[in-house]
Amino acid sequence: MSDLRTPIGVLFAILGGLLVSVPGNHAPLTDAPVNLYVGLAMLGFGGVMLGLAMRKSA
Amino acid sequence: MSLGGIDYGILLLYFAFVLGIGALVRRRIHSSEDFLTSHRSVPVWITSLAFIAANLGAQEVMGMCASGAKYGLMTAHFYWVGAVPAMVFIGVFMMPFYYGSRARSVPEYLKLRFDEKTRALNAATFAVMTVFSSGISMYALGKLFQLMLGWTFTESVLLSAAIVLVYTFLGGLTSAIYNEVLQFFLIVLGFSPLSILAVHKAGGWQGLASRLPAVMTHTWRYLGDSASNPMGVEVFGMVAGLGFVLSFGYWCTDFLVVQRAMAADSMSAARRTPLIAAFPKMVMPFIVIVPGIAAMALSQMGLGYALPQKDGGLDYDQALTTLMVQFYPSGMLGVGLTALMASFMSGMAGNVTAFNTVFTYDLYQSHVRRGAPDRHYLLVGKVTTVCGVALSIATAYLAQRYNNIMDVLQLVFSFVNAPLFATFLLGMFWKRTTGHAAFTGLLAGTTAAAVTHGLTVAEGKGGWITAVHHFPSTMAQNFWMAIFAWSVCFVVTMSVSLATRPKQEEELRGLVYGLTDAPSQHGESWYRRPAPLAAIVIVAALILNAILW
Numbered sequence: 389m390s391d392l393r394t395p396i397g398v399l400f401a402i403l404g405g406l407l408v409s410v411p412g413n414h415a416p417l418t419d420a421p422v423n424l425y426v427g428l429a430m431l432g433f434g435g436v437m438l439g440l441a442m443r444k445s446a
Numbered sequence: 447m448s449l450g451g452i453d454y455g456i457l458l459l460y461f462a463f464v465l466g467i468g469a470l471v472r473r474r475i476h477s478s479e480d481f482l483t484s485h486r487s488v489p490v491w492i493t494s495l496a497f498i499a500a501n502l503g504a505q506e507v508m509g510m511c512a513s514g515a516k517y518g519l520m521t522a523h524f525y526w527v528g529a530v531p532a533m534v535f536i537g538v539f540m541m542p543f544y545y546g547s548r549a550r551s552v553p554e555y556l557k558l559r560f561d562e563k564t565r566a567l568n569a570a571t572f573a574v575m576t577v578f579s580s581g582i583s584m585y586a587l588g589k590l591f592q593l594m595l596g597w598t599f600t601e602s603v604l605l606s607a608a609i610v611l612v613y614t615f616l617g618g619l620t621s622a623i624y625n626e627v628l629q630f631f632l633i634v635l636g637f638s639p640l641s642i643l644a645v646h647k648a649g650g651w652q653g654l655a656s657r658l659p660a661v662m663t664h665t666w667r668y669l670g671d672s673a674s675n676p677m678g679v680e681v682f683g684m685v686a687g688l689g690f691v692l693s694f695g696y697w698c699t700d701f702l703v704v705q706r707a708m709a710a711d712s713m714s715a716a717r718r719t720p721l722i723a724a725f726p727k728m729v730m731p732f733i734v735i736v737p738g739i740a741a742m743a744l745s746q747m748g749l750g751y752a753l754p755q756k757d758g759g760l761d762y763d764q765a766l767t768t769l770m771v772q773f774y775p776s777g778m779l780g781v782g783l784t785a786l787m788a789s790f791m792s793g794m795a796g797n798v799t800a801f802n803t804v805f806t807y808d809l810y811q812s813h814v815r816r817g818a819p820d821r822h823y824l825l826v827g828k829v830t831t832v833c834g835v836a837l838s839i840a841t842a843y844l845a846q847r848y849n850n851i852m853d854v855l856q857l858v859f860s861f862v863n864a865p866l867f868a869t870f871l872l873g874m875f876w877k878r879t880t881g882h883a884a885f886t887g888l889l890a891g892t893t894a895a896a897v898t899h900g901l902t903v904a905e906g907k908g909g910w911i912t913a914v915h916h917f918p919s920t921m922a923q924n925f926w927m928a929i930f931a932w933s934v935c936f937v938v939t940m941s942v943s944l945a946t947r948p949k950q951e952e953e954l955r956g957l958v959y960g961l962t963d964a965p966s967q968h969g970e971s972w973y974r975r976p977a978p979l980a981a982i983v984i985v986a987a988l989i990l991n992a993i994l995w
Contacts, residue, residue, distance in 0.1 A: 392492060392624050392627060392628075395463060395467055395470075396627070396628055396631060399459070399460070399463045399628065400635070403456060403781065406452060406455065406456060406459075406777065407778065407781070410452055410776070413775035413776045413778075414775050415771075415772060415773050415774055415775040415778075415779075416771075416772050417643075417647055417744075417749060417751060418643055418647065418772075418773050420643065422643065422775055422778050423775055423777040425639070426635070426639050426778055426781070427777075429635070433631075433635065
């Protein structure tokens with residue numbers, strides 16, 4: 389495996405995408421769209437990891 | 447707790463990735479050193495995150511959250527006092543000997559520095575500890591998933607054991623380390639939102655502090671007297687017991703964590719590994735301890751949230767999982783549970799990979815079959831991996847039958863790790879220390895710990911000889927037991943060294959301070975040198991302690 393950042397980036401991009409796809413779910417003690425916020429953060433993190441991996445391989 | 451389809455999907459996705467990493471790494475495994483030591487080829491950012499992830503088992507995550515709820519912010523001492531200084535010490539002072547000696551394990555360093563019997567003693571106790579530690583981690587996971595998901599104990603244990611076995615069997619240490627990094631990010635991203643949401647709900651830090659006794663939101667202010675804080679510990683016990691003996695004993699000599707740094711691709715990277723790891727380690731209290739403190743504040747706000755009862759008191763161990771249920775909707779709940787599963791598997795894999803290396807090199811190759819072809823040791827390493835997992839499963843079932851096996855394990859850790867640090871300190875920094883002295887000192891230190899436990903009582907534990915002293919908590923008892931064990935080992939090792947013949951200086955080159963050339967840092971940027979990095983880590987730790995005094 390050439391770069392660990394690639395599978396990490398892919399995993400968090402998929403996780404982020406999954407969470408963003410169910411933004412309406414709510415938990416008992418909060419009204420915040422937790423899935424949306426964390427999903428976006430994971431998408432961003434996954435993107436950064438993939439970007440770093442691609443920059444290295446370029 | 448009921449999970450939705452998306453939660454199960456996230457759990458399955460995670461399993462697919464950890465197994466996939468194992469399968470990809472498998473191509474790089476050609477020799478026993480590839481399998482057991484990663485052939486010293488892993489980049490520093492990976493070894494650094496693996497260095498703390500191997501210690502970030504679920505007992506750590508759930509236990510620290512529980513301690514946060516029980517003891518408050520004082521629990522952060524396990525990080526800022528009980529980890530960071532030791533991580534700086536090993537990076538700056540000890541790693542040149544571990545890495546420079548070309549030893550493949552901590553017991554092998556003891557062989558090079560002292561003799562075979564000291565190595566065998568350390569290897570045997572370490573092998574037993576890792577199997578028990580891994581098994582108890584598995585037991586905790588089985589109980590948790592039984593309670594939360596309704597899976598049977600056997601299903602939970604076998605599933606997690608099978609996944610860890612597959613990826614460690616395929617890719618050895620490299621696979622375990624790579625997965626630990628993945629697990630680290632999952633733990634951080636899976637639990638950080640919980641901390642933010644819980645503190646926000648409690649009214650921010652100020653609102654949280656206003657709802658709790660002041661002792662819950664300070665680190666040092668109530669340590670002047672053991673009666674003033676819920677830990678029952680005073681400054682000396684905290685600094686000498688936790689901050690020096692126990693902390694240095696674990697972070698500087700336990701092969702489970704040292705192995706990660708020794709897998710780095712250069713001496714410079716090996717030295718920077720614990721120093722870089724110290725930065726995320728400093729932040730971990732905000733992710734795992736603060737939610738526990740917030741849980742106590744939330745339980746007083748009339749929101750319908752409360753910690754469950756157990757044996758007439760609060761069941762602090764459920765702080766993390768009850769908060770997840772209250773703050774995580776379906777989706778994020780799957781991420782949180784996967785993070786919990788990841789922390790169990792990371793702790794388990796760390797123990798299994800350390801066990802197979804020590805067994806193969808320090809017990810089998812040294813005492814059973816020397817000089818065999820390398821492929822034989824590769825096979826032994828793989829078979830040992832399977833046996834390690836099988837023994838861990840057996841230990842998990844053993845733990846199910848005995849309600850005090852975890853206490854026993856904690857005691858064994860105190861008995862073994864505390865004197866070991868005295869042995870290393872003298873061995874690395876005093877060339878006069880001899881093999882006979884190291885061996886005798888280790889046995890004497892361990893005996894001193896046992897005697898201290900037999901003569902003191904805390905929370906009904908100990909005093910099996912006679913009770914001459916009562917400690918306010920088992921934590922205080924553990925700290926003082928470690929102090930006595932270390933002191934006795936130190937004194938006995940020095941005394942016996944003076945009465946026995948040391949090795950020739952030529953034999954000690956590369957193993958002892960003063961007889962070893964300082965590692966070259968020529969051409970290294972300042973931020974890649976250990977000393978400046980260590981200075982930044984120390985200043986950051988001091989600032990954190992001062993802010994939350």
